[in-house]
Amino acid sequence: MTIVAVIPAYNEQSRVAEAVRDALLYVNYAVVVDDCSSDQTSKNALDAGAIVLRHMLNRGQGASLQTGTDYALENLKADIIVHFDADGQMQGSDIQELIKPILDNRADIVLGSRFLGDSIKMPLSRKLVLKLGMLFTLCISGIKLTDTHCGFRALSKKSAKDIVITRDRMAHASEILDLIKVYGLRFVECPVTIKYSPEVLAKGQSSWGALVIVKDMLKSKFLDV
Template identity: 40%
Template sequence: MNPSAALDRTLVVVPTYNEAAMVGSVVTGLREVFTHVVCVDDGSHDDSAADARAAGATVLRHPVNLGQGAALQTGFDYALRHTDASHVVTFDADGQYLVSDAVAMVELIEETGVDIVLGSRNLGRTEGQPFARRVLMAAALRFSRRMTGIELTDTHNGLRVLSRTAVAAMNLRQRGMAHASEIESRIASAALTWREHPVTMCYSDYSRGKGQSNLNALNILFDLASDRIGAPA
């Protein structure tokens, strides 16, 4: 395996909403190792799109805010229709993830040939995570395991590497944050092969301020229940 060739064949999708404070530096870090970075600007009201473009990303724009799930699906559609990328990395714009972890996950998917590699903070480490967030994520993990039947060690982790086959299987319907559990459901329904990889999540004052409130977890559960009720048998 040629690591450089694998990175050249990989498209990084960065969903972005009002991330002008961080997205430029995030894209700059990604562009040091990844040739192709796409930021999907999800109706931002700040300079996110301009900053991402200046840092070297291709920018796709939603005229209004549709949610992170919709932004990811736009990135997936772009990868399939406009590129020959063999893999897609999903990477958040708030600076919580390490580019080195994304590189290691691309290497793992190349070595193993699985369809998707999922980042796990519980196999790796978390810096600065609030206690309430830790409790919430533990509850979300239990819910996700019951819903999907997949024994993951982490859930709602935005760092993933998907093969082109996995990208084609997504077709996300959940536009908001419930898309993360929906991705796990797609893994089960499409019988995709998967592995987890330890990652480091770095919570900062900025990322904690941008994060989902605990109350919004109820909205995620409602979206997931609605998706299950409305899903074809």
């Protein structure tokens, strides 16, 4: 059973190594996709024991996840793929619980939920935005979840092959949910702990990012080619 963590990273030199080491305690390989960082992200990830794929142009988080997934399936023959963040928000120790439903053959994809688990210091504004996101997803994708945009997921080989991310930027999380519905994949939610440190909040998506996601999704409905 080969378990691969796919870690998209953009200018995360200070935190990526720790995230890689943390993930590697629970997976066989950590694949860091460096989305054209201008800092030492690649080097630090490599030193921490990751396999590093470098985008020579910045293509976004969705594109990075897909690059890592392609590599994991083709070159590493992954059985389970875990989407993990480079910024240390996620806990490697949650991976065991996250992949359990796939190992037990109860699910094809397991979605981490910040609302089932403990979100350490999640600001109220963020909470509200995520609740709205939940409602939006229920309307658009018809899937009821407690948390729609948590990046922590585990995918079986089958679902990783079915779910091909074409939204290069942030709307990929919604796209994944769309595809779960399209392919009728079995999904469950699993509580995960996400840390909201001031540093992460400063660099990560602002809550306004939600509007960008909505814009991206609507655009994709009109511009699909």
